Amino acid sequence: MSVMTEDRDPQSNLTENSMVRDVYEAVKPFFRIASLTAIALAFLYVIWGLYLAGEPIFAVVAFAIGISIVILFGWARFYTWRFVFPGVAAIAVFIVLPVLYTSGIGFTNYSASNILPFERVQQIHLDKMVKAPDSGRPFALTSDSRLFFPEDDGRPALITVPIEKATDGRLLAAPHKGQAPDTLKVKAVLQNRAALQQLVVELPDGGELTMDGLREFASSAPFYTLEEEGVLLGADGTKLVPNHDKGFYQNDAGELVTPGWPVGVGWANFTKVLFADGIRQPMLEIFIWTCAFAFLSMIFTSGVGTMLAVILEWEHLAHKGIYKLFLILPYAVPAFISILVFRGLFNQNFGEINLILGGLFGLEPDWFTNPTLTRTMLLLVNTWLGFPYWMLISAGFLQSVPRDHFKAAALENSGPIRNFFAITLPQIMPPMVPLLIANFAFNFNNIVLVLLLTRGGPDIPGTIIPAGSTDLLGSFTFRIAFQNSGQDFGLAGAISTLIFIITGIIAYVNYRAMQKLAAKRSARS
Amino acid sequence: MMVENKRSLFWRKLAAHAFLICFIALILFPFLMVLSISFREGNFSTGSIFPERPTLEHWALALGFEFTRADGTVVQPPYPVLLWLWNSVKISIIASVGILVLSTTSAYAFARMQFKGRVGLLDTLLIVQMFPAALTVIAAYAIFDALGRVVPWLGIDSHPALILSYLSAITLHIWTIKGYFDSVDPALDKAAMIDGATPWQAFRHIFLPLSVPILAVVFVLSFIFLINEYPVASVLLRNTDQMTLAVGARQYLYEQKYLWGDFAAAAILSGLPITVIFLFAQRFLQSDLGDGAVKG
Numbered sequence: 001m002s003v004m005t006e007d008r009d010p011q012s013n014l015t016e017n018s019m020v021r022d023v024y025e026a027v028k029p030f031f032r033i034a035s036l037t038a039i040a041l042a043f044l045y046v047i048w049g050l051y052l053a054g055e056p057i058f059a060v061v062a063f064a065i066g067i068s069i070v071i072l073f074g075w076a077r078f079y080t081w082r083f084v085f086p087g088v089a090a091i092a093v094f095i096v097l098p099v100l101y102t103s104g105i106g107f108t109n110y111s112a113s114n115i116l117p118f119e120r121v122q123q124i125h126l127d128k129m130v131k132a133p134d135s136g137r138p139f140a141l142t143s144d145s146r147l148f149f150p151e152d153d154g155r156p157a158l159i160t161v162p163i164e165k166a167t168d169g170r171l172l173a174a175p176h177k178g179q180a181p182d183t184l185k186v187k188a189v190l191q192n193r194a195a196l197q198q199l200v201v202e203l204p205d206g207g208e209l210t211m212d213g214l215r216e217f218a219s220s221a222p223f224y225t226l227e228e229e230g231v232l233l234g235a236d237g238t239k240l241v242p243n244h245d246k247g248f249y250q251n252d253a254g255e256l257v258t259p260g261w262p263v264g265v266g267w268a269n270f271t272k273v274l275f276a277d278g279i280r281q282p283m284l285e286i287f288i289w290t291c292a293f294a295f296l297s298m299i300f301t302s303g304v305g306t307m308l309a310v311i312l313e314w315e316h317l318a319h320k321g322i323y324k325l326f327l328i329l330p331y332a333v334p335a336f337i338s339i340l341v342f343r344g345l346f347n348q349n350f351g352e353i354n355l356i357l358g359g360l361f362g363l364e365p366d367w368f369t370n371p372t373l374t375r376t377m378l379l380l381v382n383t384w385l386g387f388p389y390w391m392l393i394s395a396g397f398l399q400s401v402p403r404d405h406f407k408a409a410a411l412e413n414s415g416p417i418r419n420f421f422a423i424t425l426p427q428i429m430p431p432m433v434p435l436l437i438a439n440f441a442f443n444f445n446n447i448v449l450v451l452l453l454t455r456g457g458p459d460i461p462g463t464i465i466p467a468g469s470t471d472l473l474g475s476f477t478f479r480i481a482f483q484n485s486g487q488d489f490g491l492a493g494a495i496s497t498l499i500f501i502i503t504g505i506i507a508y509v510n511y512r513a514m515q516k517l518a519a520k521r522s523a524r525s
Numbered sequence: 526m527m528v529e530n531k532r533s534l535f536w537r538k539l540a541a542h543a544f545l546i547c548f549i550a551l552i553l554f555p556f557l558m559v560l561s562i563s564f565r566e567g568n569f570s571t572g573s574i575f576p577e578r579p580t581l582e583h584w585a586l587a588l589g590f591e592f593t594r595a596d597g598t599v600v601q602p603p604y605p606v607l608l609w610l611w612n613s614v615k616i617s618i619i620a621s622v623g624i625l626v627l628s629t630t631s632a633y634a635f636a637r638m639q640f641k642g643r644v645g646l647l648d649t650l651l652i653v654q655m656f657p658a659a660l661t662v663i664a665a666y667a668i669f670d671a672l673g674r675v676v677p678w679l680g681i682d683s684h685p686a687l688i689l690s691y692l693s694a695i696t697l698h699i700w701t702i703k704g705y706f707d708s709v710d711p712a713l714d715k716a717a718m719i720d721g722a723t724p725w726q727a728f729r730h731i732f733l734p735l736s737v738p739i740l741a742v743v744f745v746l747s748f749i750f751l752i753n754e755y756p757v758a759s760v761l762l763r764n765t766d767q768m769t770l771a772v773g774a775r776q777y778l779y780e781q782k783y784l785w786g787d788f789a790a791a792a793i794l795s796g797l798p799i800t801v802i803f804l805f806a807q808r809f810l811q812s813d814l815g816d817g818a819v820k821g
Binding site for chain 1: 545
């Protein structure tokens with residue numbers, strides 16, 4: 001924005017002193033160049049950092065944004081794009097890029113166990129230390145809290161400075177001549193074990209010893225050494241061979257060793273979703289439930305909302321304002337609060353709803369463990385949350401229904417219900433269609449409701465990945481990625497891609513419906 | 526005027542009022558329950574609508590004070606509710622201002638300027654706005670995780686990161702504001718252009734002052750949307766002190782730690798101001814809802 005402000009033509013500010021104006025005119029180009037340079041430098045810093053952090057994709061994106069800013073705000077011929085670019089860039093970076101990126105992840109094995117790059121995984125293995133052979137030396141704690149290593153196998157006796165005098169956890173050891181000092185029992189070692197385990201003893205020859213068990217200090221050495229092509233050779237002759245198709249090291253028996261690194265796995269996640277036993281079944285169930293939930297929510301919320309709007313439109317009804325105010329409340333209260341309130345009220349053990357039902361009818365429905373009841377509850381709560389929106393929408397559309405139609409109907413002795421279906425509904429339906437489709441899409445992806453109210457539960461039995469009977473496709477995916485122990489981003493990415501495709505189709509249908517409506521309207525006028 | 530039988534009209538009126546009152550009672554039931562629960566003792570207790578021994582414990586805790594019970598035990602507030610509310614309000618206001626700036630400038634270009642791909646971009650916006658933000662969180666997490674390693678204040682668990690990702694919520698607003706700009710008489714900006722105004726000046730001095738009402742609508746709509754936003758915030762914010770209300774409120778009702786009474790007080794305390802803002806703004810919003818703001 002600050003860059004745009006300089007385009008202000010000083011002519012419009014006639015009150016301005018002409019000298020100030022001249023200075024402003026003279027400084028303006030420099031100011032523009034200076035701010036563009038600053039922006040370019042900031043972007044270069046970020047791009048370089050992202051590249052070094054091993055994020056080439058994001059580095060390219062940052063580069064594209066940076067170069068666009070410099071070009072668009074640096075050259076006057078792109079003047080128009082200065083207005084559009086910031087908004088379009090935000091959409092591109094935070095909607096389009098994530099959609100593509102997520103789909104891309106669907107083709108990898110990116111997950112909690114395959115999250116680090118190959119080099120880091122290799123380093124983790126190379127950092128594994130084992131006790132170097134024959135390096136162990138028995139030790140004892142002396143009464144003045146030094147470590148004493150008696151003569152052993154021809155290696156001279158050593159003694160350290162008192163352990164309180166360790167600097168940065170390192171203790172210097174010096175050769176010890178003469179009589180062995182007073183030493184304490186193992187019990188003393190046991191008491192100080194935590195402190196002793198942190199210590200590194202520096203030997204006179206430059207070697208280092210760390211605690212190895214209660215009686216010995218030993219020096220350690222890396223277990224693996226790096227061979228050609230990333231193969232790791234173990235101290236015991238075993239080998240770890242990197243498998244770049246699977247993204248794991250394999251040991252001699254062919255078993256996969258964690259941690260792994262992310263690699264492309266082609267369509268594996270997609271075939272898993274569509275064909276693997278234990279995943280396909282719950283996926284299908286969840287998909288059907290998602291469609292049913294979105295459709296029924298749309299019907300219930302729009303039905304209840306329209307009905308209330310029709311009643312409130314009735315000319316003989318008094319106190320409309322106060323009714324409207326109360327009816328709108330569920331829409332006004334933040335949804336995350338109402339949903340959590342219902343979570344508490346429906347609680348099976350101490351929820352108020354079961355208390356009342358129990359008191360009145362002796363019923364105590366298990367709202368959170370019976371799949372059918374949980375689904376019913378979800379629809380009830382969603383209807384409660386959603387009808388005010390439709391009440392407002394329908395009220396607007398009802399205004400446009402011509403009054404004289406009802407007069408004609410009254411002459412025919414038509415009742416209110418017949419009036420509604422014969423006159424009102426056909427009139428308000430066409431403009432409502434795009435909104436109904438949009439509402440369907442919204443509920444298809446109504447993840448917040450499920451995550452806050454039921455967290456997907458109760459679980460569908462016999463599945464590989466935890467899948468709940470109230471899970472929508474979206475919440476199921478969200479839980480795969482962020483809540484279950486596996487954190488399988490690859491699988492979540494694959495399902496997300498399917499959801500994107502479905503959503504895209506709904507969005508396109510909606511778009512066509514809107515176009516049709518617009519065409520009809522312009523034809524009528 | 527419609528021909529109505531007087532006697533049947535009376536019964537129908539009675540039926541309509543009875544129905545509405547019953548319906549509203551049903552609607553208000555959760556709110557009344559929560560109000561009553563917030564004054565009850567303990568977090569599990571059950572009782573009548575009017576608690577026999579009302580206590581202010583939950584309210585004190587929600588407001589961030591420690592509370593001394595009758596038996597002398599001192600209870601600490603479990604969560605920083607007011608801090609969460611402040612976080613939510615701060616993030617929503619800043620992001621809404623950002624959304625307003627981005628969507629107005631874009632809408633102006635779409636309404637008044639000719640450039641390649643204008644119609645295509647507009648249609649794309651309509652389709653893109655349907656994509657659920659909640660499913661792009663994996664990528665959002667990856668983006669800010671990477672950015673955070675270069676620029677720490679833009680990383681995971683930072684408010685600027687969340688605000689930045691919220692700026693993408695402009696798609697619908699561009700359409701709304703463009704619709705309003707379309708209705709501005711072209712003679713106005715033509716006159717300005719003839720006087721030598723640049724498009725920026727026409728935007729700044731003609732369109733902005735004229736469109737204050739629609740800008741207010743967009744601001745309130747996006748504020749309400751953002752304060753309710755849960756999935757993205759729950760992934761980007763991890764630290765209790767950084768959380769927004771929508772993320773934090775969920776902490777109260779875990780099976781292992783079920784703070785029903787404390788939640789009730791916190792919910793009313795934090796929900797009330799948002800509700801009042803909405804009710805106040807609602808009469809301005811009503812005409813705009815039909816343009817596609819979807820909730821519920």
